[in-house]
Amino acid sequence: MSFSFTDEQTEFRSILRRFLADKSPTTEVRRLMETEDGYDPDIWRQLSQDLGVMAIHIPEEYGGQGFGFVELAIVLEEMGRSLLCAPYFSTVVLAATAILNAGDEDQKRALLPPIAAGETRAALAFTEENGRWDTGGAAMTATAVDGGYQLDGVKSYVLDGHTADLIVVLARAPGSTGDDGLSFFTVAGDADGMGRRRLQGVDDTRKLARLEFKGVQAQLLGSEGGAAAPLARTLDQAVACLANEMVGGAEALREQALDYAQLRMQFGRTIASFQTMKHKSADMLIDVELAKSAAYYAAAAADGDHDGDEELGAMASLAKAGAAETYMQTAIHTIQIHGGIGFTWDNDTHLWFKRAKSSEVFLGDPSYHRELMLQRWQG
Amino acid sequence: MTEVNEAEVLKEVRTWLEANWDPNQGLVEWRNKLADSGWGMPAWPKEWYGRGLPDGMVSAIEEEFQKIGAIGVARAGIRMLAAATLLEHGSQMHREKFLRRILTGEDTWCQLFSEPGSGSDLAGAVTRADLKNGKWIINGQKVWTTSAHHAQWGLLLARTDWDLPKHKGLSYFVLDMTQDAVEVQPLKQMNGHASFNQVFFTDAVIDPEFQVEGLGDGWKIATTTLMHERRGADGLRRWAMGTDRPERAYVEEREELAHAMAPYKWYPQRMGRVDLAIERAKATGKYADPVVRQEIAKLLTMAKSAEWTARRARAAAVLGRNQGPEGSIGKLAASHVARLGNHVHTMITGADAMLTGSDSPMDGVIAEILVSTPAISIAGGTDEIQRNIISERVLGMPKEPRNDTDRPFRDVPRNMIR
Numbered sequence: 001m002s003f004s005f006t007d008e009q010t011e012f013r014s015i016l017r018r019f020l021a022d023k024s025p026t027t028e029v030r031r032l033m034e035t036e037d038g039y040d041p042d043i044w045r046q047l048s049q050d051l052g053v054m055a056i057h058i059p060e061e062y063g064g065q066g067f068g069f070v071e072l073a074i075v076l077e078e079m080g081r082s083l084l085c086a087p088y089f090s091t092v093v094l095a096a097t098a099i100l101n102a103g104d105e106d107q108k109r110a111l112l113p114p115i116a117a118g119e120t121r122a123a124l125a126f127t128e129e130n131g132r133w134d135t136g137g138a139a140m141t142a143t144a145v146d147g148g149y150q151l152d153g154v155k156s157y158v159l160d161g162h163t164a165d166l167i168v169v170l171a172r173a174p175g176s177t178g179d180d181g182l183s184f185f186t187v188a189g190d191a192d193g194m195g196r197r198r199l200q201g202v203d204d205t206r207k208l209a210r211l212e213f214k215g216v217q218a219q220l221l222g223s224e225g226g227a228a229a230p231l232a233r234t235l236d237q238a239v240a241c242l243a244n245e246m247v248g249g250a251e252a253l254r255e256q257a258l259d260y261a262q263l264r265m266q267f268g269r270t271i272a273s274f275q276t277m278k279h280k281s282a283d284m285l286i287d288v289e290l291a292k293s294a295a296y297y298a299a300a301a302a303d304g305d306h307d308g309d310e311e312l313g314a315m316a317s318l319a320k321a322g323a324a325e326t327y328m329q330t331a332i333h334t335i336q337i338h339g340g341i342g343f344t345w346d347n348d349t350h351l352w353f354k355r356a357k358s359s360e361v362f363l364g365d366p367s368y369h370r371e372l373m374l375q376r377w378q379g
Numbered sequence: 380m381t382e383v384n385e386a387e388v389l390k391e392v393r394t395w396l397e398a399n400w401d402p403n404q405g406l407v408e409w410r411n412k413l414a415d416s417g418w419g420m421p422a423w424p425k426e427w428y429g430r431g432l433p434d435g436m437v438s439a440i441e442e443e444f445q446k447i448g449a450i451g452v453a454r455a456g457i458r459m460l461a462a463a464t465l466l467e468h469g470s471q472m473h474r475e476k477f478l479r480r481i482l483t484g485e486d487t488w489c490q491l492f493s494e495p496g497s498g499s500d501l502a503g504a505v506t507r508a509d510l511k512n513g514k515w516i517i518n519g520q521k522v523w524t525t526s527a528h529h530a531q532w533g534l535l536l537a538r539t540d541w542d543l544p545k546h547k548g549l550s551y552f553v554l555d556m557t558q559d560a561v562e563v564q565p566l567k568q569m570n571g572h573a574s575f576n577q578v579f580f581t582d583a584v585i586d587p588e589f590q591v592e593g594l595g596d597g598w599k600i601a602t603t604t605l606m607h608e609r610r611g612a613d614g615l616r617r618w619a620m621g622t623d624r625p626e627r628a629y630v631e632e633r634e635e636l637a638h639a640m641a642p643y644k645w646y647p648q649r650m651g652r653v654d655l656a657i658e659r660a661k662a663t664g665k666y667a668d669p670v671v672r673q674e675i676a677k678l679l680t681m682a683k684s685a686e687w688t689a690r691r692a693r694a695a696a697v698l699g700r701n702q703g704p705e706g707s708i709g710k711l712a713a714s715h716v717a718r719l720g721n722h723v724h725t726m727i728t729g730a731d732a733m734l735t736g737s738d739s740p741m742d743g744v745i746a747e748i749l750v751s752t753p754a755i756s757i758a759g760g761t762d763e764i765q766r767n768i769i770s771e772r773v774l775g776m777p778k779e780p781r782n783d784t785d786r787p788f789r790d791v792p793r794n795m796i797r
Binding site for chain 1: 386657669672673675676677679680681682684685687689691693694695697698700708711712715763765766767769770771773774775776777778779780
């Protein structure tokens with residue numbers, strides 16, 4: 001188990017950080033969050049062609065770069081830091097990982113190269129209106145019809161579901177329950193019978209959609225009835241990735257709060273010279289560093305740099321619970337340190353505050369993950 | 380840093396251990412061999428019982444010791460703080476006289492810094508050292524002194540000039556603890572143990588050559604000692620706790636540890652005993668309680684995150700990289716873990732949390748957790764002082780204005796208690 005990044009990984013991080021600082025300043029974040037699609041196709045192309053980040057954890061035989069989750073986590077931490085508005089988490093973390101875990105060889109060869117090349121934006125539709133993050137929440141039915149399948153039901157809280165070219169859908173055989181009868185399917189974004197609506201989100205930097213399926217033709221992905229295990233694995237990996245994205249945002253907030261405290265004068269001194277500010281800042285540093293350590297550890301576990309899947313599950317949940325508490329708390333402190341101006345629309349803090357809030361809940365809140373973690377705890 | 384081939388070094392230490400380690404020899408005899416060879420303190424300089432190797436290689440060398448069951452140098456108590464301080468600041472005579480006997484375990488040391496009137500504000504010490512007829516005469520009182528009751532030597536911070544500002548009037552000495560003018564009394568703590576001492580000096584005597592560096596250098600040198608103390612407070616285990624093997628060296632090590640550690644049996648408890656949480660919750664049936672499960676999970680999250688942060692800091696040190704902020708927060712994280720551990724053990728234990736001694740679970744161990752964790756956020760630098768250090772040195776925030784450094788120490792308002 002490694003507890004440090006290699007020189008190459010550190011260099012990769014600094015290239016990304018420079019790119020994102022240049023391409024995703026808060027003026028751009030504010031512009032894109034007001035749009036329906038929520039991303040800039042030109043930046044998406046550059047991310048793919050100049051930095052190759054769509055391909056990062058996809059194996060080389062499927063057109064990828066063949067790196068692992070540690071490198072993917074670096075990308076996410078930097079994107080979380082800059083609040084990049086792009087369908088990256090949906091396409092690369094959720095959909096591509098689901099295809100990798102669930103697809104057969106031919107499907108992976110067909111579906112992954114266009115994602116790795118930045119040509120296909122994809123989404124994973126597994127949650128429904130009950131808001132459950134586990135397999136048991138899926139009620140959408142897949143009915144076999146002359147050699148294919150037909151999907152009926154509603155998916156909700158689908159990240160970038162309204163813009164994706166390709167949608168990976170979780171559905172079940174009629175009459176099945178729990179983990180049984182669950183299968184993955186793929187559907188084109190413009191498939192007949194699918195109604196897509198963007199949901200009004202608290203966090204406009206990350207778009208959610210509701211997808212209504214009425215007799216939508218779909219192709220089976222992987223084995224029929226075999227989606228539960230690859231979904232669980234995909235979620236563990238995605239949760240580890242989300243934790244890394246969150247600590248990137250938390251660190252950005254921590255630094256902004258410190259910068260502001262160093263500048264703001266009250267009572268003839270910078271507020272940074274008051275012990276109450278110094279202690280709060282020290283506590284914020286501790287919170288963020290602890291959450292980073294757990295997020296890094298979970299990313300390494302997602303690469304199998306530990307004792308197997310059960311370990312990954314517990315570690316991913318631990319990292320997500322820690323990152324969620326830290327991100328939210330850091331956002332609250334950052335607004336407080338800014339005082340009145342921190343509550344205004346013009347101040348940028350609320351952009352991260354809202355990302356912290358949506359990330360706290362997305363893929364399961366801290367209480368959910370703490371329970372999951374104990375169920376899977378090995379040591 | 381010169382390039383050192385780790386594989387070659389490990390081969391060398393293995394060869395040396397195979398030729399020299401024999402559990403049937405006396406402990407002091409063995410440790411003298413360690414001192415002569417340099418393998419006991421590989422990162423120390425070659426001329427002083429070390430081999431001048433990078434810090435990052437030490438743990439791999441220690442693993443070679445563990446593989447073969449070889450005992451290392453003596454580490455119990457604060458001896459390594461004394462050793463590190465004297466290695467950096469001591470005179471030739473100090474190093475010759477003291478370092479070897481620290482490593483062999485023949486001498487025990489104590490740290491005479493804290494006073495009843497100055498804990499966090501350590502530079503406010505009022506124990507005085509006055510030069511009379513060519514000798515330093517010491518009068519005053521120290522407190523919270525670990526191991527003072529069996530120490531041969533003490534690291535003393537005392538005031539030699541009352542007209543200079545507080546930090547500048549302090550000097551650093553090595554004090555012979557065995558003289559009659561030094562009186563050691565046990566100090567009973569809230570958990571019933573008396574692990575620390577109060578030390579009273581009534582015209583105690585120090586020869587001038589036992590002063591460390593010059594007049595007024597005391598604060599600078601004490602800072603070195605404290606830095607080593609805080610570095611050791613990140614909760615990672617540092618040395619083995621002895622084995623039950625029958626050979627002579629193991630028996631002597633057991634006796635040494637038992638003697639040194641007897642007053643500190645509660646130390647694991649003050650850390651909050653995270654390791655016991657799940658097994659205790661299962662034993663009491665509370666593991667099925669969703670509220671308790673949430674709190675246990677919070678504790679595990681905090682404890683594992685703190686452990687991994689300490690490992691990140693260590694990995695950075697091994698690579699010779701500048702330590703990031705992760706290196707400064709171990710002690711504060713340990714305080715959080717201990718407090719949370721107390722909270723969780725209370726929930727798990729229920730009504731039995733009101734009991735102690737043999738009426739309490741695990742023959743009093745659980746009760747000891749509940750009344751010992753407050754020590755962690757005070758001992759070795761309070762949480763508040765740690766936050767000041769982090770905010771000023773890591774985050775670059777300004778110091779608060781203060782009114783005790785710009786005037787002679789004798790004019791600084793201070794406690795009535797001395």
